Amino acid sequence: MTTSLRYLLFACLLPLLWGCYPKGAEYTDELDLVYTNYASDFNFTALKTYSIPDSVVKITGDVISDPDGDGKPSFLPSSSAKVILDQVKLNMSNYGWTLVDKRGNPDVTILVSSMTTTNIYYYYDWWYYGWYYPGYNPGWGWYYPGYYPPYITGYRSGSILMQMIDNTSKPWGSDNAPVKWVCILNGLAEGGTANIAARTQVNIDQAYTQSPYLKH
Template identity: 50%
Template sequence: MLKKLQLLGIGVLGWCMLLSCTPDGAEYIDELDVVYTNYDVNHNFASNNTFAVPDKIVKIEGQFINGAGGNYEPEYVSPGYTAAILASIRTNMRNAGYTEVDKSANPDLIILPSVIQTDQLFFYYDWWYWNWFYPGWGPGWSWYYPGYYPPQVSSVRTGTVLLQMTDPNNISENDQIPVVWTSVINGLLEGSTSAINSRINTSIDQAFSQSPYLAK
C-alpha cells in the first residue's frame, strides 16, 4: 500500500540572505550551511532527564513509500556518517545534562535523526520509517508539533539532516507523538568525507547552541 506523505518544505531565509552577501554565489559548500531549530514553548525540558537514540539513521528518498507491513525497514545512512551524527547528538545531550538510556528504559526524550535525500523535506513521513525502532509503534500513529509549527518553506538540498526530538510519554489518545524540538541542517552530507564529518560536529553543535532551553 502506497502512503502519500504530507509535504511541507522549509523556508530558509538565512540561506537567501547569505547568498545575497556574495554576488558571485558561495565559493565553498559549507558557506551554504543553514541550521534551523524550533520547539514547543510549552514543553518543560527541565523535567526531562533521560534520552535515547537509534543506532541507525533513516534515509528519506522520496514522496512515497511502498509499505511492506510490520517487517518493513527503510534504507539507512552509511555507518561512517551515522557514527559521526550520533556521536555529536550524544555529546550535546550529555553536555546539556541528560543521561542516555536504552529505548526500553522509558526515556523522557527520543531523538530521531534522518537524512533527506531529495530536493524537498517531508516533516510528516510514513510511520514505517520508525516502526523498527520506536517503542510501541504501530499502524495509524503519526507526528504532531504542539505549540509550534515547522517552518514556512522553500527547499532543502540533498543530504539535509533532520533531527526530531519526541516525547514518548505524552502520546495523544489518537496515537499522535509530540515532536517537542526540531532541527534542520541544510545540505550537510555534501562534499568530501573529512569535510562532512567536520561540518556534522559544527552544525549539530550550532543547533544545540541556539537552543539554550534544552539545557538543564
C-alpha cells in the same frame, strides 16, 4: 583631443557596466543552514533521560520504500550514522541529559533521519551558442515567450532531520507522536565524506547552541 581618443575614453568607461556583479558563496559551508524550532509551552529541563536509535534512517522519497521487504526502511551507512549520532550524544550529555536504553523508560527520544536530492541543471548561458550568431554576443540571453521551462540548478543537496519526541505524555492521542523540538540541517551534499562529516558536526553543535532551552 582627437575624436578617436574621445571614443577611446568613452570605451574605457563602459566596462564599468560589466563589473557590476558581486561574488557569492565560495565554500560549501557558507551554504549550510541550521534550523530549529520547539514547543514553547514544554518544559524540557524537567526531563532527564533520552534514548536514540543506533541508526539514521535514509528517506528516499515521498513513497515509503522498503526495497528488501524486511519491514524496515533504508539506513545510512553505519560510519556516517556514527558521526551524526556521536555528535548528538555529546551535545545531549553536555546539556545534562542521560542516555538510557529504549526499554529504560526514556523521557524523550531523538529520531534522526537524512535525505538527499539531486537537482538537475536546466539553465545554461547564451554564451554557449553566442558563437553561432555573429553580432549577438556577448550579453544576450534566452527568453521563452509566454511560458517557462524548468529553471533549476545542478547540485546535490542534503538535509538531516532531528525530532525530539515526548514519551512522558503517553498514551498519545489522535495517532500522533508529539515532536517537541525539531532541527533541520540543510546544505550541499558535496565536498567529500570528511568534509561533509566535519560540517555536520559543526552544524549539530550549532543546533544545540541556538537551543539553550534544552540545557539543564
